[in-house]
Amino acid sequence: MSRLESIDLTRLRWFVAVAEELHFARAARGLGISRQRLSGTVIELEEELDTKLFVPGAQPTELSADGRALLEEARVLIAAAAAAEPEARPASEDRLRVGFVPGVTVTKWERIWSGRFPDIVLELTPIPMKEQEQALRENTVDMCFVRLPIDREGMSAIPLYREVPVVVVPKDHPIALFDQVAVADLADERMQDAADLDDAAMTMELVAAVSGAAIVPHSIARLHHRKDLVYRAVTGVPETEIALAWPAARTTELVEEFVGVVRGRSERSSRSSSGPRPDRQARQQNSSGKPGVAKSAGGARKPAGAKKPAVAAKPKQGGAKQAGKRRGR
Structure with missing residues (x-):
């Protein structure tokens, strides 16, 4: 009996996705789940099997020897499960x-x-x-x-x-001191092109790397949230x-x-x-x-509690004086 037969096939499929992509973020997008959830599943799998499936700290992501062996076993099990499934019923x-x-x-x-x-x-x-x-x-x-x-x-x-638009900036950026800003406050910022929402992860990478800014829908900023970035509501931009x-x-x-x-x-x-x-x-x-x-x-309606943000920038407590002085708006 294979050591994997007791493991849920969904977890094995998720592992295979990462092993084939060798990139957690891309694999998560392809699976339609969050990167954090995918990483957590891989960690649980490693703990259950008492081995490291990926080389710790390797950049780019690299399979360990046990990970390569597991990949082959997982592919065989997944293929066998697919073959055992009854044919899809044609009725729509x-x-x-x-x-x-x-x-x-x-x-x-x-x-x-x-x-x-x-x-x-x-x-x-x-x-x-x-x-x-x-x-x-x-x-x-x-x-x-x-x-x-x-x-x-x-x-x-x-x-x-x-969806309310938000501006994404590095966490040490002065804009991080505000609850919300007007688009006019971003006139002097180095703005990254965020038109392609399918490539939002790369946009976030650029914002973090060059200390720029990007405007995206709130759900996209939340989906690609990083510890080194923050996002704030921005007015003057269409929802x-x-x-x-x-x-x-x-x-x-x-x-x-x-x-x-x-x-x-x-x-x-x-x-x-x-x-x-x-x-x-x-x-x-x-x-x-x-x-x-x-x-x-x-018959559309807004989610409960949704409010129109005010146009004027509102600084957070503790940082209002400094941020307002910098902006002079």
Whole structure:
């Protein structure tokens, strides 16, 4: 019996991802999890096996001799498990494929779905932002949490929430003394191009290396948080908006059910298959003759407690005098 047969296959897959990438951050992005979670899993695996799988302190990341041996064993076990799985059922009603772009957290909705529809697989796939629309139009996923704007032609979309922009700077930067700053306060800063959110990790590396600054959505700054960087709310920059989108022509019953989960409908709602249900055709039609789900696209609301930041810079206590003197704004 292999020493790995008692280890959860998910942990082995995560280890293989790091071993093949030899880069924790890239492997984490590919798996759609945080770097911290991936690192913690590898550490737990090392403790369980009582060995070092990666050479301590090696830059770039390097497999140890035991790590290389484990990689080969893990690949064999994963391949065997895949071969033993029953063939995927062709019926589209057996699963729902949902993509999500960087910065979107889908854990809550996954938990609700698995509790409400345990027999229907919810496949969650991380999608690069630059491929979000392509993934929908090419049927790679059935639905996707996207960052607007997208081409709305043939698409249904429900705006969910807006993201406050933040400026990321080194932790010893004077801006770190403020709770929030205006974009005008950044006029003299060396700004890094942060347009490509799929490459935000590299943007953070540049900010740390050259003591510059970058403006990104709050969720991206949180996703790529580093101990040597801080982020502060910045005003005068448009907020970004997250929406759930899908091709209108492919508005299936499962798509409607997932919309209900995201919109917070209860399990016994008349729109849920787990509660009393009217005739499906009647439910899908509204007075305009369009699917009822698409009609709700204007029902977005901000997360509870969200507030518009004031335009003026607000220094933190203890650093207000020094920071305000430096800015002179």
